[in-house]
Amino acid sequence: MRETLETDYLVVGTGAAGMAFTDALLSHSDATVTLVDRRHAPGGHWIETYPFVRLHQPSAFYGVSSVPLGRGTVNPSGVNAGFHEQASADELRAYYTQVLDQHFLPTGRVQHRPCSDHAIGPDGRHFITSRLTGAVQEVRVRSKWVDTGYLEGRIPATSPPPFEVAEGVRCVTAGDVVRVTDPPERVVIIGTGKTALDTCVWLLTQGVPASSIQWIRPREGWWLNRRFHQPAEGLPAFFAGVGLQLKAMAQATSADDVFARLEADGFFLRVDSTVAPTMSHGAMVSEAELALLRQIGDVVRRGHVRRIERDRIVFDDGAVPTGPGTLHVHCAAVGLARPPLRPIFEADRVTLQPLFWSFACYPFALLGVVEATIADTGEKNRMCPPIHYWDAPRDYLTAYLALLAHERARLVHPAVVAWAKGTRLNPLSGLSAHRDHPLVAQTWDIVKQYGPAAAGNLVKLLH
Template structure:
C-alpha cells in the first residue's frame, strides 16, 4: 500500500468541537486550505459516542463554531432547565456538526475531510477501513486537537474489576435495558453520573432505588449565571459577584463559601466539603432532584465489583446480581504536561482561559490567522491545565484576566471577541443601560485589580501549604 500525496496549509487532527471551531476561524479570517482527519465516521468528536440522554450543560447559544448558530435561542418551559435558554442534546449536536461540515466547510473547496482515518504522525494518515494511506505536505501547521483528549465511559473500560455475572454497563446502555433491575448503582461523581441520576429520576425511578457511589464531592456552577441574550445582564451580575468575592476572600475555602452563599456555586450535599471542581453547570431544578437520593456511598473509588459486594478504597458494601451497576467513572479530560500552544509548524490545542471551550478554541484559530509571530501568539495564550481541583478555578480565572488585558493591544482580536456569539459576554454592550449591568460594571471596575492580586496570593499560599503538608504529617 503506497501513500497518496496531498498538500494543505493546515492539517487539523480531530473533527470534534475543538477542530471544527479552529477550522471555522481559519476559513473566516484567512485564505488557508484545511484538511481535517478524524478516526470517527462523522464530525462531532466525543458527541458521536455520547450517551443518548446527554445535553449541553451550557446554553446552545455559546456552543459550536462561530459562523453557524446552534439552536433556536428559545427558553425552555418544562423540565429541569425551565426558565433558561435551551440545551442541545446529543442528536441535535451531531446533526449540527454534520451540517457545518457539509454545508459550510466542504462547498467552498478549501476544506478536505477524511473521516474514519487514523493519523499516524509524521504527516501521514491511513483509512481505518479501506486500503488507502496519505502523505501530507503541510505548508503551514499541523493542528493537534487530541493532545488533551479525554476518555468517556462509552468508549472506556471500567477502571475497576468486574466479576463474572455482574451487570455493569456504561451510562448510555441503561436507556436500552429490557428488564427492570432491583437497584441502580451509579458509580462516579462527575457530569456523566449527575446526568445519569437526573435521567433515572425523570424516568420515574424512585430515589430509594438509586445508590450513588461518589469518590469525591463536586462544586457545580449555577446555570442561572450562564445565560445569553435577554438573560445576559443576570450573567454579567454573576461575573461581578465572582470578582468581588475574589477580592475579599481570605482563603480558597472562604472564596467558595462566599460564592455558594451567593448561589453562584452549588453542591448537592451541603454537609460534605467538595474537593472537585471541573466547571460543569447545573440548574437548581436538577439539584433539587439529586438531593432526593439518600443512599450515597463515600468510601473512595471502586476497586472491584463481586456478585455480592462492592470493594472500595475505604471498605465494602453489599450488592446483588439483581442490581445494574452504571459505569460513569472514566478519567475525563487529560492533564498532560503543558507545552506552548503555537510552535513552528504546529498548534497544540490546550485551554488558556476559564470556561466556554468553543469560544477559546475558535479564538486560537483567529489568533493563528491574524497574529504573525508565534512569540506574540503565545504571549496572548499561555496554556493552563484543565481544571479538576478547587484551586484550579483560581488559576484559570487569573489566566482569563491576564488574557483580557493582553488582548486589548490587538484591536482585531478585541473586535472579534465582541462580535462572536461564542463569547458569553460579547453582547453585553447591547444591555449597557440595564440597571443590573450598570451596577455590575461598577463592581467589576472596583474589584478586578484587587481580585487578580488576591487570587495570586491565595494560590501562592495554597502551594506553600501543599508543600508543607507532608512535613507536618511526618512530625
C-alpha cells in the same frame, strides 16, 4: 500509496475544539485545511456519548463562531424550565455535519478524511491511513498541523470501567441504561462527574424511585448555577455573576473562602452542603436538578471502586453489599486529560489547550483567530499561554486569573479584540444591548471597584 495531498493546515480531530479552530481559521485567512478523524463524522465525543446527554451550557454559546446552534428557544418544562435550550447529542451531531457539509466544504478550501488515522514518520512526514481500505496517503503540510487530541479525555461510553467486574455482574455504561429490558431491583451509579449527575437526574425523571438508587461518589463537586449563565435576556444576570466572582476573589482570605462566598450568593452549588468539595469541573446544573439529586439518600463515600463482586462492591476502604438484582452503571472514566503543558504555537504545529476560565468552544476559536492574524510565534504564545483543564477547586482560581491576564494581553491586537467583542461564543459579546439595564450598571460599578483587587488577591491566594 496514493498521490501526495498538499494542504496549508492539517487539523487532526473534528470534535468541538478542532471545528471551532478551523472555522475561525477559514474566516480569517485564505488557508486550505485538511480535516482527519478516526470517527466517521465530525462531532468528536458527541458521536459516542449517552443518548440522554445535553449540553450543560446554553446552545447559544457553543459550536463554531460563524454558524448559530439552536433556535434561541427557552425550555417550556422539565428540570430546566425557563432556561435557554441545551442541545441534545442528536442535535449536536446534525449541527457539526451541517457545519462541515454546508459551510466548510463549499469553500473549496477544505478536505475531509473520516475513518482515518494520522501518523508522523521518523522524518517528520505526515501520513493518513484509511480504516476502511488501509490506503495510506502522504500529506505535505505547507504551514502547520493542528493537534486537537493532545488533551483528549476518556468517556465511559468508550472506556472500560476503571475497576474489576466479576463474571455475572450487571455493569453497563450510561448509554446502555436506556436499553435495559429487565427492570433492576436497585441501581448503583458509580461516579462523581456530569455523566453520573445526568444519569441520576434521568432515572429520577423516568420514575425510578430515589430509594432504589445508590450513588457512589468518590468526591463531592462544585457546580455552576445555570441561572447565572444564560444568553439574551439572561445576560444582565450573567454579568452580575462576573461581579460576584470578582468581589469574592477580591475579599476572600483563602481559596475555600472564595467558594464559600460564591455559594452564599448562589453562584456555586453542591449536592451535599455538609461535605467539602474536592472537584470543580465547571459544569452547570439547575436548582431543580439539584433538588432531585438531593432525594438520593443512599450515598457511599469510600473512595474509588476497585472491584465489583457478585455480592459486594470493594473499595480501598472496605466494601458495601450488592446482589444479582442490582444494575451497576459505570460513569467513572477520566473525562479531562491533564498532560504536561507545551507551547500552543510552534513552527510546524499548533497544540490546542485551554487558555482561561470559559465555555468550551470560545478559546479554541480564539486560537484560530490568533493563528490567522498574528505572524510572530513568540507573540502568539505570550498572549496565549496554556493552562491545565480544571479539576480541583483551586484550579478555578488559576483559570480565572489566566482569564484576567489574557484580557489585558490581547488589548494590543485590535483584530483579536474586535473578534472577541463580536463572536457569539463569548457570552458577554452581547452585553452592549443591555447597557441600560439597572443590573448591568450596578455590576459595572462592582467590576471597577473589585476587578484590580481581585487579580492581585488571586495571586496571593494561589501562592
